[in-house]
Amino acid sequence: MNKLVLSAITKTYNNAKESAIEDVSFSIKKGEILALIGESGCGKTTLLRIIAGLELPEQGEILLDNQTILSERISFAPEKRNIGLVFQDYALFPHLTVLENIQYGIHKLRKADSKKRSDEVIRITGLEGMEKKFPYQLSGGQQQRVALARSLAPKPQILLLDEPFSNLDESLKDRVRIELRDIIKSSNTTALFVTHDTKDALSTADRIAILRNGRLQQVGDPSDLYHRPVNSYVANFFGKANIIKGNQVKDGCQTSIGKLPLKMEELDGNHIELCIRPEDIHLANGDSYQIEGVVREIVFQGENQLVNITIDEEQLFVKLDKKIKVKDGDLLRLNVDCEHVHVLGTS
């Protein structure tokens, strides 16, 4: 069941030449965590603010739990949407304790109910024992949990989080990503968070929506976006990708790096664009090989090495185990794992 449905949202700021958001549609299922990702200025915050009711688009509809909260005729005020917002800087009240911050959004409840609910979210967010502390006495990760607890307390229909990891040290991020996911899941909440970091999205979200210049490129689970990107932009956003052009031939595809025995029966068209991940190219261990190229650069990557090889005019990135000895100028013979080659498009 869908929790949030966005249809054809378009927003242009006053005096702007181009729209910040252009015809964006996607939905979020109940209980799902969706990451909205894209480069700086692509419109992530604008879309988040539109959903929260803080910004009005000139076109589009929003359904929250099957109720229209935005259309041509309707626009619910932010406080009527029952949406929880966690801001990038957490926006905690500095003069209130952890408990008072959490109870702020549920002050209309009877005292006993407010106590019961705040105890619940304190437990879910692991803040037991910190109730009397003030925000300045907490670490970044703890402050984030207070902000989360405060937003969860009124049981929002959906939680929106703006760059939830950007204020944290690199060393803390891995743990906080897992914590945040666990807290959202154990509170049965649906969430949408904005990030520009692929690691945040891949490790925390169930599905990812990628924006570019205000336009939605693809929505899918992390594996879809990595293995089946819709275009070269998405392919390159989620890691290194070799984008290779080719033409269909009788028993495969003749590409600029060599002939690959791809099963192309579903393809119709001569100009084919392929996405080949560096880890799907391997050193040939017998006489048979598909590609031959010269090593130009080797980048150490811990467990692996990323080797840049040239084949005529073409460059290819290949991920090899660190134990394989290669050096500049070596001639390498390689095979492509054709099962994993993804066709981006044909024309």
Ligand SMILES: Nc1ncnc2c1ncn2[C@@H]1O[C@H](COP(=O)(O)OP(=O)(O)OP(=O)(O)O)[C@@H](O)[C@H]1O
């Ligand atoms: N209040 C505003 N008035 C005019 N233009 C705006 C306003 N807010 C944002 N913009 C423009 O809209 C576009 C999208 O901005 P937005 O802040 O939504 O992007 P973003 O993806 O969240 O960026 P970042 O990751 O840097 O925060 C940008 O070109 C920005 O300059």
